[in-house]
Amino acid sequence: MAEPLDAAARRLIEPVICYPPDSLAPVDLDPFREARIEAELVDSVTVPARDAACFEVPAGHFFRITSIEGPQVGDLNLWNAANLAERFYSGKTRALHGTHLTTRDHMWSSFPQLRPMATVVHDTLEWYGIDTFGGSVHDVIGTRCDPYTHALLSGGGQYHHCCHSNLTRALADHQGISLAEAEPLVHDVLNVFMCTGFTRDTGQYFMKASPVRPGDYIEFFAQIDLLGGLSACPGGDCSSEHSSDVARCHPLLVEVFKPQDPVAGWTAPALNAYDGSHGA
Numbered sequence: 001m002a003e004p005l006d007a008a009a010r011r012l013i014e015p016v017i018c019y020p021p022d023s024l025a026p027v028d029l030d031p032f033r034e035a036r037i038e039a040e041l042v043d044s045v046t047v048p049a050r051d052a053a054c055f056e057v058p059a060g061h062f063f064r065i066t067s068i069e070g071p072q073v074g075d076l077n078l079w080n081a082a083n084l085a086e087r088f089y090s091g092k093t094r095a096l097h098g099t100h101l102t103t104r105d106h107m108w109s110s111f112p113q114l115r116p117m118a119t120v121v122h123d124t125l126e127w128y129g130i131d132t133f134g135g136s137v138h139d140v141i142g143t144r145c146d147p148y149t150h151a152l153l154s155g156g157g158q159y160h161h162c163c164h165s166n167l168t169r170a171l172a173d174h175q176g177i178s179l180a181e182a183e184p185l186v187h188d189v190l191n192v193f194m195c196t197g198f199t200r201d202t203g204q205y206f207m208k209a210s211p212v213r214p215g216d217y218i219e220f221f222a223q224i225d226l227l228g229g230l231s232a233c234p235g236g237d238c239s240s241e242h243s244s245d246v247a248r249c250h251p252l253l254v255e256v257f258k259p260q261d262p263v264a265g266w267t268a269p270a271l272n273a274y275d276g277s278h279g280a
């Protein structure tokens with residue numbers, strides 16, 4: 001169909017935010033920061049380069065992902081520790097908070113629960129903002145590097161250390177289940193420390209060197225009992241390529257902290273209020 005006569009006017013219509021963020025309860029960081037001061041380190045997991053590891057975080061605890069040794073991107077999966085069917089929902093989190101997460105944003109779970117699983121309470125890369133290419137840090141727009149897309153684009157190449165495979169192996173090992181059982185539970189990630197965006201002219205997903213430096217971290221508050229999986233992406237800082245052993249890679253550190261007292265005013269999030277009848 002030909003372009004209408006008023007095409008230019010149609011393109012000039014102002015956008016409307018789909019999900020106005022002020023519809024959500026505001027997050028007051030003060031009680032979290034207060035509880036964090038006396039919180040005790042109770043677990044620590046080092047995720048090896050080009051591999052993944054699982055970790056558990058009880059509700060009401062904090063967990064921190066830190067860059068150590070060198071710039072490195074991490075692919076994060078979260079599950080309800082008691083029900084792996086409830087898992088992080090990257091797409092809805094993007095719709096609610098935008099393409100990249102920072103402090104006060106939640107990681108939301110899948111249907112039918114759709115509730116906050118974790119909340120970002122500290123992000124040392126918040127200073128980065130949005131750069132002139134439209135890039136920012138900690139995205140929920142990418143999926144996770146995987147061997148299927150790699151085979152598709154490389155004429156059948158076999159690579160076994162994509163984040164998808166790393167997370168699948170780590171989950172299978174942690175749960176004592178087969179790779180076939182674990183693989184469908186792996187889901188789209190929060191790309192921790194990754195700097196990404198969409199090109200303005202062609203709308204393509206891009207990545208660029210992560211601004212992360214050793215010592216940078218992102219810290220979360222666990223709203224429910226969590227099982228986490230973190231892969232240290234074979235893309236390293238994702239400045240050149242992934243799905244190969246070419247990029248320089250580094251480990252990532254996960255630490256879990258238990259507060260002395262529960263966070264003031266915090267209550268575990270309720271299940272979603274929808275009645276589930278779907279009009280039937």
Ligand SMILES: [Zn+2]
Binds near residue numbers: 075144163233242
């Ligand atoms: Zn990856």
